[in-house]
Each structure stands twice: as C-alpha cells, then as structure tokens.
Amino acid sequence: xxxxxxxxxxxxxxxxxxxxxxxxxxxxxxxxxxxxxxxxxxxxxxxxxxxxxxxxxxxxxxxxxxxxxxxxxxxxxxxxxxxxxxxxxxxxxxxxxxxxxxxxxxxxxxxxxx
Amino acid sequence: xxxxxxxxxxxxxxxxxxxxxxxxxxxxxxxxxxxxxxxxxxxxxxxxxxxxxxxxxxxxxxxxxxxxxxxxxxxxxxxxxxxxxxxxxxxxxxxxxxxxxxxxxxxxxxxxx
Numbered sequence: 001x002x003x004x005x006x007x008x009x010x011x012x013x014x015x016x017x018x019x020x021x022x023x024x025x026x027x028x029x030x031x032x033x034x035x036x037x038x039x040x041x042x043x044x045x046x047x048x049x050x051x052x053x054x055x056x057x058x059x060x061x062x063x064x065x066x067x068x069x070x071x072x073x074x075x076x077x078x079x080x081x082x083x084x085x086x087x088x089x090x091x092x093x094x095x096x097x098x099x100x101x102x103x104x105x106x107x108x109x110x111x112x113x114x
Numbered sequence: 115x116x117x118x119x120x121x122x123x124x125x126x127x128x129x130x131x132x133x134x135x136x137x138x139x140x141x142x143x144x145x146x147x148x149x150x151x152x153x154x155x156x157x158x159x160x161x162x163x164x165x166x167x168x169x170x171x172x173x174x175x176x177x178x179x180x181x182x183x184x185x186x187x188x189x190x191x192x193x194x195x196x197x198x199x200x201x202x203x204x205x206x207x208x209x210x211x212x213x214x215x216x217x218x219x220x221x222x223x224x225x226x227x
Contacts, residue, residue, distance in 0.1 A: 104156030
C-alpha cells in the first residue's frame with residue numbers, strides 16, 4: 001500500500017512466489033493508470049498501464065487490476081525474481097484540464113528474498 | 115537512441131547559488147516534464163511543457179524556472195538555491211499532448227548546503 005511520512009511500506013517476498021502491490025488512488029475522474037519500477041539510483045521505468053474502461057491487463061509476468069468502485073489498483077508479479085527488487089509507484093492521470101499531469105503515489109519497496 | 119539524458123548527475127550548491135539542470139530527449143517527443151523526488155515520497159511535478167514553445171506550472175513550481183529551448187531540450191533553473199531544494203530531479207518526456215506513458219531520465223542528485 002501507499003506510505004505515510006518518510007517510511008516506505010515494504011513487501012518482502014520469497015523468490016519464486018507471487019507479489020501483490022497495492023495502491024489507492026484519489027481522483028475518481030482519473031482515466032489512466034500506470035505502474036513504474038524504480039531501482040536504486042535510477043529513474044522510474046514503465047511496467048504496465050491500464051485505462052479506466054478496463055479492469056484487468058496482463059503483461060509479461062505482471063498483471064494490473066483496477067477496481068474503480070473503491071479506487072484501488074494492484075500490481076501482481078508472478079514468480080518474483082531478485083531483479084524485481086525495487087520501489088514500485090502507481091500513478092494516475094486526471095481527465096480534462098491538467099491531463100498532462102501524472103500524480104504519483106509514494107511507492108512500495110519490494111524486497112525479494114533469495 | 116539514448117532516450118532521456120540529464121546533466122549533471124550530481125551537484126552540490128551553497129545557499130543562494132544558481133544553476134541550470136539540463137535535459138534532452140531523442141525520441142521526438144512533444145511533451146517534457148521536470149519532477150523532484152524526496153526521500154519516501156513519490157514524484158512531484160515542478161513544471162511541464164506540453165509542446166515546444168509552451169511551459170506550465172505543476173504542483174511545486176516555487177523557486178524554479180524552466181526553458182523549452184527546442185523540441186529536444188528542456189532545462190530547469192534554480193535562481194537562488196535553498197536547502198529545501200535538496201532533492202533528486204528527474205526529467206521525463208512523452209509522445210504528445212495528452213499522451214500517457216512518460217519516459218524518465220536517470221536523475222540529478224542535488225544537495226544545497
């Protein structure tokens with residue numbers, strides 16, 4: 001889930017297990033959502049996105065689920081690997097005016113235990 | 115194809131000094147963005163440029179100015195640095211107005227003493 005204050009929530013997962021990272025978004029008018037992965041010392045890297053007219057989208061080893069009723073987004077990573085260790089951010093894009101802007105969550109740190 | 119590049123990678127400034135962070139993209143993208151990232155926080159938008167010749171304020175523009183020099187380059191200027199501007203700065207670009215996926219550079223780590 002999203003963090004409060006300066007401490008990121010951390011998810012520790014055994015290598016090979018599935019990971020689920022959650023995100024609560026704020027704007028019910030947001031029409032697009034995106035997950036980014038950020039490794040230490042690097043810029044965010046796109047993982048997967050989903051539009052508001054969908055409730056599920058799958059990529060390679062990743063699935064994003066969108067529940068608009070409760071404004072909740074989740075990222076599922078199958079067969080988690082050590083290279084998946086990173087901070088994961090969700091972001092939402094509002095529709096209409098200001099729609100160039102992505103609003104980012106505070107992130108969740110995923111640690112994979114070998 | 116280098117994507118989004120940023121210079122410098124690291125910088126230390128004294129309070130009151132000025133500097134410009136440079137960003138360039140080679141993907142022929144129309145829109146470019148500057149974010150800052152503070153420990154334990156998500157990225158916050160400082161300024162963006164929806165297309166060449168336009169710039170707009172984001173969530174945290176105070177203390178910064180930007181210039182969209184041409185389609186490739188978007189610079190961020192700190193006129194009088196303050197310790198509160200110690201942060202990691204990321205530049206990003208996206209294909210067009212209203213386009214969705216943003217591509218990020220590697221970041222500039224700035225410390226103001």
